[in-house]
Amino acid sequence: MERALFLIFALTAIVAAFNILLRRHPLHSALALLVVLGALTGLYILLGAYFLAMMQVVIYAGAVLVLFLFVIMLLNIRAEEARLERRPFFRWLAVPFALLLGAETFYLVRTFEENPSPSGTSIGVTEAVGRELFTTYLLPFEVTSIVLLIAILGAVVLARRG
Amino acid sequence: MTTIPISWYLAVAAALFTIGAVTVFVKRNAIVMLLGIEVMLNAANLTAVTFSSYFRELGGQILVFFVMVVAAAEAAVGLAIIVLLFRHRETLNVDEAQLLKL
């Protein structure tokens, strides 16, 4: 059961990720990312990280991706034309390098082959995450608010200029 | 209930990261490149959550939380820049936006 769910979510994530790459219209790519995020939410739940799974939907799907859609619709972007690239050679060079990167990461992953993931009570419940966040990681948490503030200021300044 | 080997999760994360990286390399549309970055961030997040639940240590999940916050900030600023770029240049192709001044 768990394995079946894992396979469903994993395959959905990977297929959708390929769709981000292959689709010509940015809106379709953004929707494919939505599917990736949903599949990852499922994986997080399987891993027992319930709080993060919900935050994933609330923050990523509920806010970040809506912002993407909003901008795509606002600018009324058309699909990319299959025009001549400036440097097509470099573009296709990316593919072998990507394969190399993929091979490397898979090689690293293989070293964990023997370790089964331990099951049992999940640690990612809201209470535990909250306690850690407001004790051990309090300073980073507060710094995050500054990061967000700067981001808001930056976005407003950029929007004003245009 | 069967347990799932940790390497399976890591393999999914590796595949996602690679696809995200290729998206950033190959695509020239600024918005789609940002989407590729999001995919890479999510792949890294999956790795962190996997190890967090494997070592029963919450630090990894906290890290993911911070990554999400930073990703939100990045998307806000990045999209603001993209809107500005589109207004000035009428294009989202990053190759055509190589001039520092207008």
Place this chain on the structure above:
Amino acid sequence: MDVVVEAVIKIVIVFGVVLTCLAYLALFERKILGWIQLRYGPNRVGPWGLLQPLADLLKFLFKEDVRPATPNPILFSVAPILSLVPALMTYAVIPFGDRIELFGREITLYITSVNVGLLYLFALSGLGVYGIVLAGWASNSKYSLLGGLRSAAQLISYELTLTLSVIGVLIQAGSLDLIAIVRAQSGTYFGLIPKWHIFWYQPLGFLLFFIAAVAETNRVPFDLPEAETELVAGYHTEYSATKFAMFYVAEYANILAVSALATTLFLGGWNGPGVERLPLLGVFYFAMKTAVFLFIYIWLRATLPRFRYDQLMRFGWKVLLPLAFANIVFSAAMATTA
């Protein structure tokens, strides 16, 4: 196995009851609007128009499904589903009552209790926007696109207030689990005032929640995404027949869900006199409290004019959001001093 069967039965019952309620909510609305405007409302189909929902259903099913010339036919068909599914998924965590004894088993009067219940609801409300935005995009029509854009901006803006207004309740209940939140509201102060959050510390939180919820469900006076005087019908201008019915049902499903949620968070859910002895009475109390909200929704629609778009944004960001922050500070202060 027993657990699965029990869960499936509960899901079927909840779905049946909720869908019936949605159908009659539409009739309820038309009747009340009629009475407020000194009309009769629908009264032709069945006694007092009680069979009207059935007639509406048949009409929606057998109408011609008109498709606009759109470059995205698949998105056009998927959008109503994306709008309806999150709305219906909400009911999985709403507690309709406590537990009862039946056939020698203890049966809970809610589908499931999850540790992250409230976050789950916010996640769903965040997903609800996709149906509307994509409908606006895929319809290939200016009115729909404007409706979708307005909706995206409005939902993001008011979701902040919606989320922040609940934090006061969370501070007092100490849990994200909706059942725990309801349990925290049982009992009375001085044997008179019920310990509901609306009476104790959270009247402002309740007001903010309700206003934001009206905006989240795109209802009057915040119905700009479908403002008929400017945008024909907003994001669902191009929809007809079954697809339109899905948007219609999704809107009512959201209203009912939000009313039920307001009851759970602020009005003590199933709590009321005599509930300890007769738990089934709790379901009745819950339904009554929810019905009050539904009436207020319709009352608002009959009474208030629509906001202008800049007023909507200013009100959300400059009035509601600061008040929500003030409410959090106030709640935290009360919680630490108590």
